[in-house]
Amino acid sequence: MATVKSLLDAGSDLPGESALRDAEILLCHCIDRTRTYLYTWPEESVDAQAAAQYMGLLERRRDGEPIAYITGKREFWSLELAVNPHTLIPRPETETLVEWALQLALPAQAEVLDLGTGSGAIALALASERRAWTVHAVDNSEGAVACALSNAQRLALANVSCKRSDWFAALGNQRYHLIVANPPYVSPGDPHLAQGDLRFEPASALAADNAGLADLEHIVVKSPNYLQSNGWLLLEHGYDQAAAVEDMLSARGFCDVSTRADLAGQARITGGRYAG
Template sequence: MDTVQDVLRSASGLPGDSPVRDAEILLAHCLGKPRSWLYTWPEAQVSADTLSQFNTLLQRRREGEPVAYLTGRREFWSLDLRVAPSTLIPRPETETLVEWALQLPLPGDARVLDLGTGSGAIALALASERPAWRVSGVDKHAAAVDLARENAQRCELSQVRFQQSDWFSHVEERDFHLLVSNPPYISEGDVHLSQGDLRFEPESALVSAQEGLRDLASLAEQAPAYLCDGGWLLLEHGFDQGAAVRDLLTRYGFEDVATRHDLAGLERISGGRRGAE
């Protein structure tokens, strides 16, 4: 019978920047153990059934399937979230949006709406840090709403409300202090859509018309009607779209328009404050 150490040594041919880490995550998942357990017990024996399960996942990873979909889990802002092919995989870049939101001078009971919430990652991260905020999220896909609600229960953040809505179509409340969104922003036909993890993620959550700007423009246009005076809109976008999104925010009357960079130093989040009418 093979040991943990033997099994990991035999894992090869994985794509991406962290093949060793991916193999460890997959083996830990098959064993039902935390990844740290592998380092503590490298001589532990791996059963034939577990090895077979691991090899199956390993082959799927070799074919490019994201690790998060293989395990059904992804950590975001220290929250253990369930993920599924019906939603985007939460990424570290989006934590830049969460950081900015938490730095804003909002009231203690701020009303916050996450548009296109997917797995609920942004909404739940904000609620975990600001329990008194009244946080909600919407998504046009019923499967995403169900997943976000499940994650709220998993994270013991059941105060966060999720509902089905195509952007603002079923949002009745107004006067939000903060609107946040990670909308589709990849241009149709972008070469990256046929590469890496993006091949397996839902295209409807990735692709937007007008060179990736249609949904960003729609949100910037509609948001003022749903914000209180001085309320904020924060939008995630592509690394090369910062200038275009700042122009959109300015066009629709936002003030204090700015852009934040992600950990790679790329323009990633742009936002602004609604001025008083």
């Protein structure tokens, strides 16, 4: 019978730079144990059904499928989120946007809009930190909206609402103190879309026309119609798009325009305040 150690060793050839960590996650998922257990009881036997499940998951990972889609979950801002192929996999750089949003001097009962919410990562992180805020999460994908709503319910975050909307199309005359978005910003011809994890993620949530700037520009142009006076807009974008997004914001009348870098030092989040 297979042991914990032998099964971990079987995953040593997984692709990428974190083969061992991936194997640990998959084995913990199959046997419903913690990582500590794996190294406390390395010679413990694993029942045949769990071992077979694990070996099957290793094959999926060898084919390049992202760990988050294999296990159906990903941690973001210390929240465990369900993810599925309708949603992007939340990434650490997006936490920079959350940090900035939480530092803004917004009203205690602010109205916040998360455009293109996907799994709900940004909306749920903000809602968990500011229980008096009302966070409105929208996405044009029914599958994404269902995923975000399920996550909100499981995390008992009653200050989040989720609905389908093509950006602002279904929002009526509502105005917000803060709008946040991690929209598609990859150029449709970018070769990375056919490589690694990106092959499995929804193309509609990754790529945008005009060298990846089309959706960013749409949001910048339309946002003032939905912002309260002195409301803020924060946008995630590609590592080489900060100057273009800053120019868009300034041209649309935003002030206090600036860009923040993620933990890797890449210029990743740009925002501004609209005085109205």
